[in-house]
Amino acid sequence: MAEQKVVKTFRIMRYNPDTDTQPSFKDYQLECSPMERVLTALNRIKWEQDGSVSYRRSCGHAVCGSCGMTIQGASRLACKTLVKDIDGDVIIVEPLKGFPVVKDLVVDMEHFFHKYRAIIPFFHSESPKPVKERLQSPEEQVHIDDPAKCILCGCCTSSCPSYWKNDDYLGPAALLKAWRFVADSRDESAAERLSAVNGENGLWRCHLIFNCMEACPKEIDIPAALSKLKRAVIWGGPR
Numbered sequence: 445m446a447e448q449k450v451v452k453t454f455r456i457m458r459y460n461p462d463t464d465t466q467p468s469f470k471d472y473q474l475e476c477s478p479m480e481r482v483l484t485a486l487n488r489i490k491w492e493q494d495g496s497v498s499y500r501r502s503c504g505h506a507v508c509g510s511c512g513m514t515i516q517g518a519s520r521l522a523c524k525t526l527v528k529d530i531d532g533d534v535i536i537v538e539p540l541k542g543f544p545v546v547k548d549l550v551v552d553m554e555h556f557f558h559k560y561r562a563i564i565p566f567f568h569s570e571s572p573k574p575v576k577e578r579l580q581s582p583e584e585q586v587h588i589d590d591p592a593k594c595i596l597c598g599c600c601t602s603s604c605p606s607y608w609k610n611d612d613y614l615g616p617a618a619l620l621k622a623w624r625f626v627a628d629s630r631d632e633s634a635a636e637r638l639s640a641v642n643g644e645n646g647l648w649r650c651h652l653i654f655n656c657m658e659a660c661p662k663e664i665d666i667p668a669a670l671s672k673l674k675r676a677v678i679w680g681g682p683r
């Protein structure tokens with residue numbers, strides 16, 4: 445049986461800093477399959493209707509984290525959101541909330557990555573290098589399995605009311621990455637990292653609102669990780 449097509453209106457927020465004083469919405473009608481991804485629909489709008497629509501995309505498979513945007517009011521990956529996931533005939537697409545807009549759906553991620561760099565987001569050890577690799581037991585690895593899934597899409601930080609109120613707050617993505625390394629049995633920089641997250645705009649700005657968990661396309665339990673990070677700050681290390 446032929447697949448039932450639906451006609452949807454994609455209401456896309458447009459903003460060109462060279463010509464516009466403020467953002468405005470523009471509607472595009474598209475016949476699509478309910479199983480079509482919003483990213484595919486955006487591609488067709490760009491390629492078939494209006495080449496000036498700007499957004500980021502790369503892998504198209506929820507691996508690179510490039511296509512984070514606000515779809516029907518929620519932070520999501522366009523490549524992981526199906527047309528049938530959105531109720532109604534109008535699909536509203538906006539840039540990630542809380543990030544400065546560069547053009548249309550493209551946001552400036554520099555402030556986001558500035559916070560990320562602040563938590564020392566790389567493995568560090570002064571111990572002598574092993575001949576082959578630094579081994580970790582399955583029991584040790586289980587602590588980093590979930591936080592290591594992060595693809596840095598920014599959806600969690602963009603959906604966090606604490607971040608909307610204070611964009612100097614490190615935000616859930618940077619804090620999750622801090623926990624990923626603090627919890628890593630092979631890493632030896634826990635003290636520096638715990639100090640980096642314990643400042644005025646650090647971990648204690650997290651009030652466990654849980655928006656981050658709903659937004660995360662990798663279904664990472666961010667509130668649980670941040671709660672463990674809080675305990676590690678109090679205890680002076682992971683336990």
Ligand code: SF4
Pocket residue numbers: 509593594595596597598599600601616617620659660661662663664666
């Ligand atoms: Fe994206 Fe989830 Fe990583 Fe946040 S924790 S940046 S929502 S993958």
